[in-house]
Amino acid sequence: MKKNAPIRTLIRTDLSSALRPVLLSTALLGAALPALAQAVQATEAEAQERAVVAAVVSPPATTVEVAETDDASTALKATDADAPPAAAPAASAPEAPASAQDPAAAGQAGQAAAAAQDGQAPGPRVRNRLDPWENWNRKVFNFNEKLDENLLRPVATAYSDLVPQPARQAVDNFFGNFSDAWSAVNLFLQGRFKNGATQTMRVAVNSVFGIAGLIDIATPAGLEKTTEDLGRTLGYWGVKTGPYIVWPVLGPSSLRDSVTLPVNVYYSPAYIFDDGEYKFAITALQLINTRANLLRVTDMLDGIALDKYTFIRDAYLQRRNVKTHKEQEEEDDYEVITPDEKPANPQGGR
Known part of the structure; x- marks a missing residue:
């Protein structure tokens, strides 16, 4: 037993030297976990704030257009899966009179068209029949x-x-x-x-x-x-x-x-x-x-x-x-x- 004591001591020394990096890494990880959790929470809070700001700043028309586009694409996919190819135009047909169904969208479309025409040069003055000169x-x-x-x-x-x-x-x-x-x-x-x-x-x-x-x-x-x-x-x-x-x-x-x-x-x-x-x-x-x-x-x-x-x-x-x-x-x-x-x-x- 006494002859094996140096071997046990050597084994313990080798195990302690081998496990020391693992223990050190575990201790460091344990100390870093709270900081990492705080960083993740701060990132999520910042992402939520950006989402709120984007929702407030962006016009409703953009959101409505995206929603309508998503609905149309979903309906089109469903139609392609369930119906023959000839029924696909019928599913996309309601998208054309969207401005007629939604007066707000029609007004926004008119404002966009007027804004696009503001940069163009004005057309020629219409000649009055009683004022040719x-x-x-x-x-x-x-x-x-x-x-x-x-x-x-x-x-x-x-x-x-x-x-x-x-x-x-x-x-x-x-x-x-x-x-x-x-x-x-x-x-x-x-x-x-x-x-x-x-x-x-x-x-x-x-x-x-x-x-x-x-x-x-x-x-x-x-x-x-x-x-x-x-x-x-x-x-x-x-x-x-x-x-x-x-x-x-x-x-x-x-x-x-x-x-x-x-x-x-x-x-x-x-x-x-x-x-x-x-x-x-x-x-x-x-x-x-x-x-x-x-x-x-x-x-x-x-x-x-x-x-x-x-x-x-x-x-x-x-x-x-x-x-x-x-x-x-x-x-x-x-x-x-x-x-x-x-x-x-x-x-x-x-």
Whole structure:
């Protein structure tokens, strides 16, 4: 037994030296397990946070589209497994009207299409049938706007500030009296003799009792104002308005009104004077006074009109649209039939 003691000691020494790395590794692993568990929990928590953030940030449409795609693929696989190949298109058919079944998806698809078109260049402007020369008219319109901004509006503003309102109203009545006289002539040319006679009486009353038209007495007396010119007279007899035209300084017009423009200008108040200086002074006064009356209107128009040119064009064409003689006759032919207020009583009121 004593002889075998060195061998046992050697064996124990060899076993202890052999097991020492294993024990050391086990101890290290045991010490590292808590740290490893914490690392795994931290990784899982971070993954959950990323998933939550992705779900919040990503749009619902993406999630809906993925779900619909998964459903469609699942249905397609099921169809391929259970049905013949001819039934496969029928399974995928409901996927086509998905936007029609889901209004939200349709709206999102429309927004996506609009967003895709934002980067494209705008298409050409649609030509208006009544405005075939729009490109040229816009250039003249811009010229008139610059002229008005730099000359007419400042002068009209100064005129409005310096001249009292009663004086400006008297000037407006004076030029309006000449316009009433020309309107009376056109009413007779249209065959509207009753209205023409009323307009003639209006001019006579204002010229005599209103001190050459400076005071409007006819309107309070019941003689209403009716504004007509040669262009509207031609329209009354069936002449179409024609294309829209913008003239320098003169402003908006039409082909029909442009033809009659020289006659209308010839019968304006400035042409009662033979002297050129008086004609120029009367024309300038009429222009400035008219522009002063439109200051508030143009200021409001500048604030509300998205496209000032289109707004003025449509308003002018609508105002110059005249009912023809035949149209007014057809309206007058209608007879209004009203029932009796009290039906006849055959019993004599018993």
